[in-house]
Amino acid sequence: MKSLDKEHVKHVAKLARLRLDENEVSKYEIALNQILEEIEKIENVELTTNVELIAPTENHDLYFHDTVKNELKRNIVLKACGVDETHEYIEVPKVIADEEN
Amino acid sequence: MKKTNYLEKSFKELNELLKNKVITPTDLVEEAFARIEESDLNAFITLDKENALKEAKELENMEVDNVLFGLPIAIKDNITTKDLRTTCASHMLENFMPIYDATAVEKLKAKHMIIIGKTNMDEFAMGSTGETSYFGNILNPWNKKLVPGGSSSGSAASVSARIVTSALGSDTGGSIRQPASFCGIVGLKPTYGRVSRHGLIAFGSSLDQIGPMTKTVEDNAILLNAISGVDENDYTSKDVTDDFTTYLGKDIKDLKIAVPTYFMSEQVNETVREKVLEVIHHLMKQGCVVEEVNIPYLEYAIPLYQIIGLGEASSNLARYDGVKYGYKAPNYDSLEDMYEKTRSAGFGEEVKRRIMIGTFMLSGENANQYYHKALKVREMLTDGFRKTFEKYDLIIGPTNTNVAYPLGQKGDDALKSFYDDILTIPVNMAGLPAMSLPIGFTEEHLPIGLHIIASYFNEGKIYTLASYLEKYLNLSLDPNKKEEETC
Numbered sequence: 319m320k321s322l323d324k325e326h327v328k329h330v331a332k333l334a335r336l337r338l339d340e341n342e343v344s345k346y347e348i349a350l351n352q353i354l355e356e357i358e359k360i361e362n363v364e365l366t367t368n369v370e371l372i373a374p375t376e377n378h379d380l381y382f383h384d385t386v387k388n389e390l391k392r393n394i395v396l397k398a399c400g401v402d403e404t405h406e407y408i409e410v411p412k413v414i415a416d417e418e419n
Numbered sequence: 420m421k422k423t424n425y426l427e428k429s430f431k432e433l434n435e436l437l438k439n440k441v442i443t444p445t446d447l448v449e450e451a452f453a454r455i456e457e458s459d460l461n462a463f464i465t466l467d468k469e470n471a472l473k474e475a476k477e478l479e480n481m482e483v484d485n486v487l488f489g490l491p492i493a494i495k496d497n498i499t500t501k502d503l504r505t506t507c508a509s510h511m512l513e514n515f516m517p518i519y520d521a522t523a524v525e526k527l528k529a530k531h532m533i534i535i536g537k538t539n540m541d542e543f544a545m546g547s548t549g550e551t552s553y554f555g556n557i558l559n560p561w562n563k564k565l566v567p568g569g570s571s572s573g574s575a576a577s578v579s580a581r582i583v584t585s586a587l588g589s590d591t592g593g594s595i596r597q598p599a600s601f602c603g604i605v606g607l608k609p610t611y612g613r614v615s616r617h618g619l620i621a622f623g624s625s626l627d628q629i630g631p632m633t634k635t636v637e638d639n640a641i642l643l644n645a646i647s648g649v650d651e652n653d654y655t656s657k658d659v660t661d662d663f664t665t666y667l668g669k670d671i672k673d674l675k676i677a678v679p680t681y682f683m684s685e686q687v688n689e690t691v692r693e694k695v696l697e698v699i700h701h702l703m704k705q706g707c708v709v710e711e712v713n714i715p716y717l718e719y720a721i722p723l724y725q726i727i728g729l730g731e732a733s734s735n736l737a738r739y740d741g742v743k744y745g746y747k748a749p750n751y752d753s754l755e756d757m758y759e760k761t762r763s764a765g766f767g768e769e770v771k772r773r774i775m776i777g778t779f780m781l782s783g784e785n786a787n788q789y790y791h792k793a794l795k796v797r798e799m800l801t802d803g804f805r806k807t808f809e810k811y812d813l814i815i816g817p818t819n820t821n822v823a824y825p826l827g828q829k830g831d832d833a834l835k836s837f838y839d840d841i842l843t844i845p846v847n848m849a850g851l852p853a854m855s856l857p858i859g860f861t862e863e864h865l866p867i868g869l870h871i872i873a874s875y876f877n878e879g880k881i882y883t884l885a886s887y888l889e890k891y892l893n894l895s896l897d898p899n900k901k902e903e904e905t906c
Contacts, residue, residue, distance in 0.1 A: 327775075334733065334778040335740065336771055337759040346772060349833035353725055353776050356834060360722045360789060363796050370794035371801055373625035374611045374850025375655045382651045390518065398518045410742050415754045 426581045430638045434486045444475035444489030451491045454582045460558045462573035465504045466536035487530040493586040496537035499618040508542045508552035511765035512745045521618020523646040538573030542767045544622045547839035551769040560898040565823040568598030575602040585633045591626045593843025596855035600818035600868025603857045605639045606632045611850030612657040615650035623731040626847040636885045666879035667886040672706035675811045681717040682816025691817045694859045716800040720844040726793040733777025801849040808874035818855040818868035852878045856885045
């Protein structure tokens with residue numbers, strides 16, 4: 319794996335929705351390269367299987383009965399979201415970018 | 420207020436006192452808060468004194484119907500508690516108030532355990548020292564200049580200091596066992612699927628497990644009884660029930676035990692290795708078969724964790740974007756601006772570093788080159804464990820390569836916290852159950868932990884060996900009673 323330079327660090331930060339100042343970029347450049355050097359060790363392993371262990375569970379295609387439960391009361395959910403209990407909906411920040419953006 | 424020492428006692432001893440009305444739940448809650456007021460360990464983020472006392476009072480009019488009735492417990496702050504702030508030790512969730520209890524918490528409440536508060540931890544369970552918390556460092560009760568281990572730092576410290584009877588922790592790469600070892604308590608990571616993860620705020624979903632942290636092996640078995648079981652809200656939970664207390668005190672002489680060469684290599688501190696060897700020699704004298712084995716791929720635990728664990732973390736923590744949960748940046752110009760400002764201010768340094776590694780590992784060609792390869796190596800490592808358990812009942816070794824070390828020692832070393840978990844991560848990769856059991860002290864009187872690993876859903880065998888060793892070693896494990904000259 320090639321090492322990460324400052325531009326790579328900024329790109330990864332962008333993918334991770336993080337904003338770094340120049341000091342942080344320098345700091346993370348060192349730290350990330352340290353970690354990537356460690357990760358590189360996996361390249362030495364000769365594979366003897368094609369099986370991928372995604373999670374150590376034997377549960378596959380597990381189903382439970384669909385039953386309607388009134389678990390969450392409207393007023394409790396609204397209160398937890400910081401919204402007045404008389405509201406009909408939860409307000410969230412606008413997540414559609416303006417056209418010019 | 421008269422000073423009492425009830426919290427030094429075991430579950431069963433306290434249960435007898437409660438049943439015989441020698442004490443009340445209120446006495447225990449009051450003692451817990453008196454101890455918290457005297458403590459400078461910074462083990463808690465949020466306390467729930469008013470509700471705890473109210474519940475204790477209500478219990479006084481009820482029959483003591485189980486061994487956990489009326490006992491104060493602490494909950495790691497990444498496990499949701501209804502109407503009790505749950506922060507993950509992060510600025511991001513500083514004011515997060517869950518509207519439901521984690522299944523494990525529901526089960527404890529059904530037994531009428533009393534939640535004292537939420538314990539301090541490494542931010543989002545990312546760390547091995549308790550130093551990445553937004554709410555400040557947690558201290559080790561055996562020596563306050565040392566780290567307590569992590570990430571379940573406050574849970575380990577509060578149980579060790581006898582502030583509570585017990586605590587829940589969570590373990591993704593060693594976060595129950597490593598602090599249990601550093602603080603001299605009994606900590607168990609159950610088999611993946613033994614305890615519901617519903618309400619455990621996700622870090623690495625294929626690795627995370629909630630587990631009991633206690634003063635004694637018997638308490639640990641009782642607490643695991645209470646929190647385990649299948650749950651409709653966690654499709655990886657398994658429908659297997661067991662009474663772990665029935666394994667306590669069973670004969671050990673027929674046990675076949677494996678010791679991986681890697682676990683006893685030069686990387687392990689000499690005193691720790693010697694203490695484990697003393698235990699091995701004793702077990703052999705008792706008739707146990709103890710043999711050195713080679714389990715392949717153990718040495719790849721850290722890269723596996725960095726690829727799989729951090730890949731899962733970057734995905735799980737993508738939900739903290741200022742829209743749905745927690746902190747939101749107050750001023751922003753666009754949607755992208757809001758995401759970035761929120762996440763940059765909401766997460767601490769270690770969390771950001773881990774998110775970036777995970778993001779990088781899952782991006783573009785890296786996913787094929789590293790992530791998918793890591794999943795295959797994970798299968799190979801797990802197969803090595805499976806084959807070992809065809810011949811042996813248990814695997815043992817040291818929990819950690821070392822004992823507790825000074826606060827601040829980690830510094831800017833990005834790898835240190837991963838290396839702290841070098842012996843515990845393989846267990847999470849394979850989904851096995853494992854315990855850290857105190858087996859002695861260094862010359863500086865710092866606790867040393869023995870790692871006991873079993874095959875899937877065989878926690879019972881761990882309890883058999885651990886209960887035997889606990890009785891045989893008969894250690895004094897209360898840091899409040901440590902002799903002055905050993906400080």
